[in-house]
Amino acid sequence: MRKLFDAGMRVFAERGYHAARVDDIVRAARTSHGTFYLYFANKEDLLRALAVECAEDLTKLADGIGPIGPDDDGYEELRRFLSGFVTTYRRYGPVIRAWMEDQVADREIDRLGVKAFTAIGARLGERMREAGVDIAEDERAAVGALMAMLERVNYALASKRMVVDEDVMLDTLARIIHRGFFGAPAGPAP
Amino acid sequence: MRKLFDAGMRVFAERGYHAARVDDIVRAARTSHGTFYLYFANKEDLLRALAVECAEDLTKLADGIGPIGPDDDGYEELRRFLSGFVTTYRRYGPVIRAWMEDQVADREIDRLGVKAFTAIGARLGERMREAGVDIAEDERAAVGALMAMLERVNYALASKRMVVDEDVMLDTLARIIHRGFFGAPAGPAP
Amino acid sequence: MRKLFDAGMRVFAERGYHAARVDDIVRAARTSHGTFYLYFANKEDLLRALAVECAEDLTKLADGIGPIGPDDDGYEELRRFLSGFVTTYRRYGPVIRAWMEDQVADREIDRLGVKAFTAIGARLGERMREAGVDIAEDERAAVGALMAMLERVNYALASKRMVVDEDVMLDTLARIIHRGFFGAPAGPAP
Amino acid sequence: MRKLFDAGMRVFAERGYHAARVDDIVRAARTSHGTFYLYFANKEDLLRALAVECAEDLTKLADGIGPIGPDDDGYEELRRFLSGFVTTYRRYGPVIRAWMEDQVADREIDRLGVKAFTAIGARLGERMREAGVDIAEDERAAVGALMAMLERVNYALASKRMVVDEDVMLDTLARIIHRGFFGAPAGPAP
DNA sequence: CATGAATGAGTGTTCATTCAT
DNA sequence: AATGAATGAACACTCATTCAT
Structure with missing residues (x-):
């Protein structure tokens, strides 16, 4: 319903x-x-149902991530992904928080979260490798840090705890990630 | 007691x-x-008492952050700070989570968290400006993203949700932050 | 319910x-x-609900008190009132006790009690004045003493602490009050 | 202690x-x-110890009650007794309340209360008979009503619930009791 | 004699879940 | 399909009483 x-x-x-x-x-x-x-069946069951929808959204988002080079096009692609993530977070924030904060014991909910985040992580990792950056011995560490930053920043934005303009935040995030994770050179964003 | x-x-x-x-x-x-x-007085009062201790720890940590230039010394200083944060998080994780996740209504606990995070954020922001990087229009956005990543990665580490070696994770984080936030050039870490 | x-x-x-x-x-x-x-909402809320009913009963009782002269008709009217009070006390004793013994802090319960007792007290005071007795410099003192005696005797009756036949008690009370408060001459009751 | x-x-x-x-x-x-x-031994034991003292006081008070005739001397004697009761109530109010309100299950405390009140009741009853009044078929009913009025008025006075000058209250009470219980003729008090 | 930290049984209150209608 | 009154297990918190020092 x-x-x-x-x-x-x-x-x-x-x-x-x-x-x-x-x-x-x-x-x-x-x-x-x-x-x-x-x-x-219960409160958790509702969360589970919402998690299914959310996982679908995130998987689509992952599939849509194009190549992210160190140039301006890469920056734009990254910015686009971030914007998409914000949209999904705005809708499914509680589900994503439940995943990240390990709020429920339910195996199925967990599985959905792992699957969705793995999809995004794998795609981003792939894009990093394509960009030729040797960012981390362990790619999982880098992707984990990236997803962590994304989730938390979005939570802060959604819960109004961070009083920063959303566009400014997205620009800043995109620049940081572009440099920190995709090896883009320092300098002003496009 | x-x-x-x-x-x-x-x-x-x-x-x-x-x-x-x-x-x-x-x-x-x-x-x-x-x-x-x-x-x-109640459960919240215990959290409050723990928050006082945690805030002291974090303030000390903030005071100890030295200059972070784009060179290897800067990397080491950053690595040292991250290591300190991990230690504090290992001990006071729940308090820090309560702050980040806005779990309690209590004004005093909130105040302690804001104070502690502001201390660290201010110091890191200062170090970024010293490093001459023009990372963000809005420094708060950058610092917020940085703190968000830190907290979440530490939570993931502490709760064993992220199965990654701690040293590898710290190296990765340090490199990412060094590049993304402090303008260090891409390339292998020292 | x-x-x-x-x-x-x-x-x-x-x-x-x-x-x-x-x-x-x-x-x-x-x-x-x-x-x-x-x-x-809680235990007090139940008492409050009962107090509302009790206050209504007592207000009706007060309205029904007719003239009480020093003659036999006055005695009968007084007896009738006392009998009515006993009936109400039998039903709402705990509420009346709570009022008299100041057992609850709740303002609303207090207010209801004051209102109900004021209604009875005012009516009795009026009847005393009509009877032409100059019983007290301060009418409130007399009415207070009367209400006090009533409540306590009823409590004793209701709680079976006083092993006296109810009719005998009512006759005795009526005679005492008729003489002591309404100036009826000494002598056997009708 | x-x-x-x-x-x-x-x-x-x-x-x-x-x-x-x-x-x-x-x-x-x-x-x-x-x-x-x-x-x-416990909280009740303290009340019991206080009850012993209070019972002694009241017994002494009972022993001191002289003849109470329908004349002015009787009024003064009654007034003296009432004044003494007020003094004792001021000191031992909680004990007397515990007796009247049946607050404790303890047999011994109960026994002390019954004994003390019986002493006063018996003396007053005796004085009533001396005064030649045939107030009640059942003397216990009259004495009970009298003691009830006394206790409640004193409680009201002691707890400041009744905002009446103490002397006015005592005069009023004495007059009411003199007329209602001892058959004194209506008219202004001496 | 005196202390006060420690105890745990007892109480008010909440809220997810059920089921007769 | 839809309702919402009823349930009771679970939880936070209190306070009389004990006992090692």
């Missing part, structure tokens, strides 16, 4: 997954407790 | 602040509920 | 408001803790 | 017997929990 999906997303975003009460979700969806349990 | 501090840290780290039960902490400290409430 | 009202009244009467456990009430009502908190 | 007696009395008076915490008493007496349990 769409109403419950949306309400769940909203309440999870506002209160956080653990603090979110089924009652809040049900009221936000203008429906009843009975209906909730008609569609979902 | 040291026993409760340590037990609190341990349980918060294992279960997370919100999921942590006073009962878990009390059992981990091999003491009683009564004793817990003899020393702390 | 009627079940909880009645059970609350019963348990408050048996154990006293403070000693009464929510668990006792819930068990007496043959329902669950959850249900209790579905209808009342 | 005198300190604990006084502190107990004070705290019982302020918070009420049930709400009074051993911790409050101990702090008021500027001593320790250990010391408290050195002298008293």
Whole structure:
């Protein structure tokens, strides 16, 4: 039921997954407790359903990442990916947070998260190798750091904890990542 | 009481602040509920006490950050700071997570976190300016991204979610940050 | 929910408001803790709800008090009022005790009690003035003493602490009050 | 230990017997929990010890009640007794309340209260019979009502719930009782 | 005699989940 | 399909009482 999906997303975003009460979700969806349990086995089951959607979004995002060279085109491609990630985070933030912060014990939710992040990580790693940078002995370390930075910055942006203009933040991030991970030379961004 | 501090840290780290039960902490400290409430007003009060210690540690860490130039010395200084941060995170991870993830409503805990992170952020920002890099229109954005990456990578390391050797991770992080934030040229690390 | 009202009244009467456990009430009502908190915010909230009902009863009782002269008709009217008070006390004793003994901090409960007792006190004071007795410099003192005696005697009757036949007690009270407060001449009651 | 007696009395008076915490008493007496349990088996035991003192006071008071005729001398004697009761209530209010309100299960405390009130009741009853009044079929009913009024008025005075000058209250009470219980004729008090 | 840190049984309250309608 | 009243296990917190020093 769409109403419950949306309400769940909203309440999870506002209160956080653990603090979110089924009652809040049900009221936000203008429906009843009975209906909730008609569609979902429990609160975690709703998160799981949302995780499926989110994982699909992120996988599509990963597939769309083009070559990222050290030049201006690479910068633009990177900027595009970051922008896409922000969009997805805005919608599925609580799910992504649950993955990153290990908030749920559920194996299936975990699996979906690992799969989605692996897809993005693998693509970014591939793009790094194409760019010829020998950034890390262990590529996983680099990709992990990159994803970590992305998630946290997005959380800070979404939760209004970081009072920075979104465009400025994206430019800054893109430049840092372009240089730090893709070996672009120092100097002003395009 | 040291026993409760340590037990609190341990349980918060294992279960997370919100999921942590006073009962878990009390059992981990091999003491009683009564004793817990003899020393702390409630669970949040314990977190607050831990936050005070953590903030002191981080402030000291910030004060110790020397100049970070684009050369090998700068790399080493950066590596040293990262190593210090890992040590503090290993001990006070739950407190730092509570700060970053906005888990508590308490004003005082928040204030301590903002103060500590501002101290580090200000010092790093200063070092970036000294390094002559014009990394970002908005320095706060850069520093925010840097701190975000640090926290998340450390969480991943501490919670064993990232199966990467710690030294490799630190080298990778140092290189990325050295290039991305301090304008060091691409190339192998020293 | 009627079940909880009645059970609350019963348990408050048996154990006293403070000693009464929510668990006792819930068990007496043959329902669950959850249900209790579905209808009342807490134990005090139940007392508040009961106080509303009691205050209504007492206000009606006050409105019904007719003229009380020094003659036999006055005696009968007084007897009627006392009988009505006994009935209300039998039902709402714990609420009235809470008012008299200042057992709760809640402003609203207090207000209800003051209002109800003021209604009765004002009416009785009026009847005393009509009876032409100049009983006290300060009418409030007389009315206060009267209400105090009433409440305490009723408590003693209701709690079985006073092993006296109710009719005898009411006759005695009526005679005492008729003489002491309404200036009826000494002599046997009608 | 005198300190604990006084502190107990004070705290019982302020918070009420049930709400009074051993911790409050101990702090008021500027001593320790250990010391408290050195002298008293528990909180109730302290009340019991205070009850012994109070019962002695009341018995003495009862013994001192002289003849109460319908004349001015009777009024003065009654006034003297009431004044004495106020003094005792001021000191031992919590004990007397505990008796009247049946706050404790302890048999011994109960027994002391019954004994003390019986002593006063018996004496007053005797004085009523001497005064030739045939107030009640059941003298116990009359005495009960009298004692009830006394206790409640004193509580109201002591707890500042009744904002009436003490002397005015005593005059009013004396007049009411003189007329209502001892058959004095209506008219202004001496 | 005196202390006060430690205890743990007991209490109020919350909230995910069920099920009769 | 939809409802929402009812449930009870689980949790935070209190405070009378003990006992090693």
